[in-house]
Amino acid sequence: MADVTLQTGTAHNSTASGALLAADGTPLKKKLRQALAVSRRRAFLLVAPLLLFILASFAIPILLLLVQGVKDDTFSSIMPETTVVLSEWDANSEPTEDMAAALVADLISARAIDRSLPTKVGTRVNREVSGAISLFKKTTRKAAKMEAPFLAELHKTDKKWKDINYWRAMKIASKTITPAYYAAAVDKKYLADGSFTDQPEDRQIYVSLFLKTILVSGGVMLACILLGFPVAYLLAHLPSRKANLLMIFVLLPFWTSLLVRTTAWIAMLQSAGVLNDLFVWVGITSDDQRFSMIYNMTGTIIAMTHILLPFMILPIYSVMKAIPPSHVRAAKSLGATNWTAFWRVYFPATIPGIGAGGLLVFILAIGYYITPALVGGQDGQLISNFIAYHMQKSLNWSLAAALGGILLVLVLILYWLYDKIVGIDNMKLG
Amino acid sequence: MTGTNGTDDFVVFDQVQKSYDGETLVVKNLNLSIAKGEFLTMLGPSGSGKTTCLMMLAGFETSTHGEIRLGGKPINNIPPHKRGIGMVFQNYALFPHMTVAENLAFPLQVRKMSKAVTREKVAKALDMVQMGEFGDRRPSQLSGGQQQRVALARALVFEPELVLMDEPLGALDKQLREHMQYEIKHLHERLGVTVVYVTHDQSEALTMSDRIAVFDDGVIQQLAAPSVLYEKPENAFVASFIGENNKLRANVDTVSDGVAHVTIDSGDKVQALAVNCGQNGNTMLSIRPERVLLSADAPNRLEGKVLELIYLGDHIRCRMAVAGHDEFIVKVPNSSDHAALNVGETCSVGWLTEDCRALDAA
The missing domain is CATH 2.40.50.140 (Nucleic acid-binding proteins)
Known part of the structure; x- marks a missing residue:
């Protein structure tokens, strides 16, 4: 009750400062909120199933994976004592007896829980310095019989323990929250003392791969604009019966499997394929100098352009459909030639569609996986193929997550740029 | 009448026919002469062929048979942009990505006029329709009546001798429509251009025109001055369509x-x-x-x-x-x-x- 009186009191006060009141004395804004609450709740309930589905199957997994890009507790969970001791070490002085004792103790207790655990630790450390897996296997086997002083015993077991780099690698691996993977994803190496350095030349692949992916996506986008614009124009201007038929051809790729479409390109482009046979027959090339158009970048670009073309055509088409024919007629009646009328009146009106299609194709292309995997060969691989490699083959999920995270940031930057230059409000998808 | 270059037949439709599908004639044997400086209205119900006639005159449709002459010269094979005919469209057709001034400058730019001349003519045309202060606005920031004025100014800014108007006031409310009728009429009197105006609104036709051609079924039912049309209709269609x-x-x-x-x-x-x-x-x-x-x-x-x-x-x-x-x-x-x-x-x-x-x- 006290609350209610207080509220009415404030309401009256706010009348003095100019707020409007409803007929029963409550502030109008509050009354409006109450009136809208029911419909808002109903609307929320309608979308709730989808929201839950997206949260459970999309948003949360992505978040977890992104977290994995900076969090790795393999080492710290299996080797708790070593982690504590290593965190106090400055990474420059000689490894101490305490560190060795903790290492041996952790290895013994880990082996007791599960024989594979020390190997997991070895794999993790191996990402920082090679040769760690065999070192850990060997040490674990002999750990049970070791006696103090442990440092000397370790040196006796394997000379590698005299190398400070293995200890440094363990210190890096022991950090639960680590920038090591993001550093690796941009060809940097995270050092034990907390600084970064370039990866050795022959291991710098990701930055150039990102650049290549962006270039290929841009190329595919441009090719889609050049090929899609005339088709969209035709679609928007043919009589509706013919336009519908053409629309079916545009949509046909959507109804066939991605695999079928991609393998069809293999049949078309391979060196004994349809196109090369045609070239040889026509005399463009000779039988022993057939073009290699597949299992390389050319194949990737051709197949991706074909697959992504509808995503370009449809937004442009829907924008063109909404341009009143009287605009071009007006331009012509004002004295513009066909070209001027197109370039100065029609084309500017299609830019929202080109922008929407371009953004859509670019974002799809930058993360495209199956097509480059099937027809890309060696040099046609894109960043997504390496993410898949780290997810499936090398099982370095954290690096995969870091690469994916950078890809996501790239897309968001593009989106922001697009909003700055063209304006998201101008985007028309259909 | 035919073939001469007198002032009485500035625009001539000579036995013009138009068919879209090869089965029915939308315009049946049209003969019409329009004098220089005249305000002629094509009035008729929708589907009567009046807009088709206008589009043939503008060059956006080709006649199936017959000849259209402008100033004595046949224009059947001249593309629209070389006819030099101003046109006002039903939904104004202002270019949304250009400002009002840029819209007006467009016909002058494609005629390669110098910047100074363009600026001067644009300002003059905007003043003519009392829109002098709106040069920097976008068409979407204007009301329907203002857009209409800009469209009018754009059709007149390159000083064409003939202006076509295709139901230009159709989208305005009644009061504004009546106001704009007088404005267009006065503009016509002041500039002395020839106007061919298409509408299905008889009061609009009666208010503005020197002569009205009443269309029905692809044929001109009667061509006369407004008072004659109202008081002396020649057939039942005209009698019931007008008034x-x-x-x-x-x-x-x-x-x-x-x-x-x-x-x-x-x-x-x-x-x-x-x-x-x-x-x-x-x-x-x-x-x-x-x-x-x-x-x-x-x-x-x-x-x-x-x-x-x-x-x-x-x-x-x-x-x-x-x-x-x-x-x-x-x-x-x-x-x-x-x-x-x-x-x-x-x-x-x-x-x-x-x-x-x-x-x-x-």
Whole structure:
């Protein structure tokens, strides 16, 4: 009750400062909120199933994976004592007896829980310095019989323990929250003392791969604009019966499997394929100098352009459909030639569609996986193929997550740029 | 008339036909001459071929047969952008990505005029339609009437001798439409350009035009000045399309000295002006509601029963049953001595012979 009186009191006060009141004395804004609450709740309930589905199957997994890009507790969970001791070490002085004792103790207790655990630790450390897996296997086997002083015993077991780099690698691996993977994803190496350095030349692949992916996506986008614009124009201007038929051809790729479409390109482009046979027959090339158009970048670009073309055509088409024919007629009646009328009146009106299609194709292309995997060969691989490699083959999920995270940031930057230059409000998808 | 380059036939349609599908003619054998400086309106219901005629003149449609001449020269094979005809479209067709000033500069830029001349002409054209301060706005920031003015200025800024207008006021509300009618009329008088105007609104046509061509079914039904069109319609279509009109079916008995003696379906015998009723057979009598006389000593008297009275301020609209026809409308002016009418009463209805026209029985 006290609350209610207080509220009415404030309401009256706010009348003095100019707020409007409803007929029963409550502030109008509050009354409006109450009136809208029911419909808002109903609307929320309608979308709730989808929201839950997206949260459970999309948003949360992505978040977890992104977290994995900076969090790795393999080492710290299996080797708790070593982690504590290593965190106090400055990474420059000689490894101490305490560190060795903790290492041996952790290895013994880990082996007791599960024989594979020390190997997991070895794999993790191996990402920082090679040769760690065999070192850990060997040490674990002999750990049970070791006696103090442990440092000397370790040196006796394997000379590698005299190398400070293995200890440094363990210190890096022991950090639960680590920038090591993001550093690796941009060809940097995270050092034990907390600084970064370039990866050795022959291991710098990701930055150039990102650049290549962006270039290929841009190329595919441009090719889609050049090929899609005339088709969209035709679609928007043919009589509706013919336009519908053409629309079916545009949509046909959507109804066939991605695999079928991609393998069809293999049949078309391979060196004994349809196109090369045609070239040889026509005399463009000779039988022993057939073009290699597949299992390389050319194949990737051709197949991706074909697959992504509808995503370009449809937004442009829907924008063109909404341009009143009287605009071009007006331009012509004002004295513009066909070209001027197109370039100065029609084309500017299609830019929202080109922008929407371009953004859509670019974002799809930058993360495209199956097509480059099937027809890309060696040099046609894109960043997504390496993410898949780290997810499936090398099982370095954290690096995969870091690469994916950078890809996501790239897309968001593009989106922001697009909003700055063209304006998201101008985007028309259909 | 044909082939000469006089002022009386600045624009000539010579036996023009148009078909879209090869089966029906949208425009059937059109012959029309428009004088220089004239304001000619093509009036007709939708689908009557008036817009097609305009589009053929503008160059956006090609005629299936016949010749269109502008200033004595055939323009059938001249593309629209070389015809030099200004055009105002139904939905204004202002370019949304250009400002008002850029819209107006467009026709001057494509004619490669210098920047200084362009700026001067644009400013002059904007002032002409009282839009001088709106040069930097986008079309979307203007009201419908303002957009209309800009479209008008754009069609006039490159000083064409002929301006076509395709229902330009169709999207405006009634009050603004009437205001713009006067504005366009005054602009036409001031600039002396030839205007071909298409509309389906008869009051718009009557207000603005020097001559009106009434279209129906691809044929010009009548081409005349507004007053002639209203007072002396030549056929039943024009009589009923322009203004309000009472129609009575009748049979012609005899025609003498331009007066038709007819028998109405109810059996009453009356007289009417013979316009195109033939010597005998069916005819349609047409009497304007304001020309009906409600006095006992009027000629051509019939019995009428008052069915409905609607008070409209300046006049009273009275629906009556006359000769078995119960949509007979009489407009009684609200003068101090007007006849007192009551629903259900009967009274005498008559007309002067020259006010009733015996037309074709369409």
